Amino acid sequence: MSQLGEMIQSANWKEEKHVPVIECPEKVNKDEMFQVKASLGKEIAHPNTTEHHIRWIRLYFKPEGDKFTYHIGSFEFTAHGESVDGANKGPVYTNHSVIAEFKTSRPGRLVAASYCNIHGLWESYKDIQVQ
């Protein structure tokens, strides 16, 4: 039996299209809001079809030395060409990209998790310094 952590795959986002790309400053000001862009496919595009797409990205932050992890937000991508005319005939496709904003008083690790409807769970992280 596997635990959740063992089910989440990780890789270099430049070589693996399922890995979330986190774009934000490496150093932020204490208690000052900053933006984080989380997306997939910056280097290698991930399909966005009714049959194969990214369902969500979730962001977490674990302050250095803290026992607990904080959930920054969940971002659902829910339109992938579905329609009454059939799969991939719809007019609307949500792109798997989001910009979130948060602040922290402590440095720590920002973790992005993504879910592909057929290739499962993936993660990446970026360490954030606070000045």
Ligand SMILES: [Fe+2]
């Ligand atoms: Fe996939």
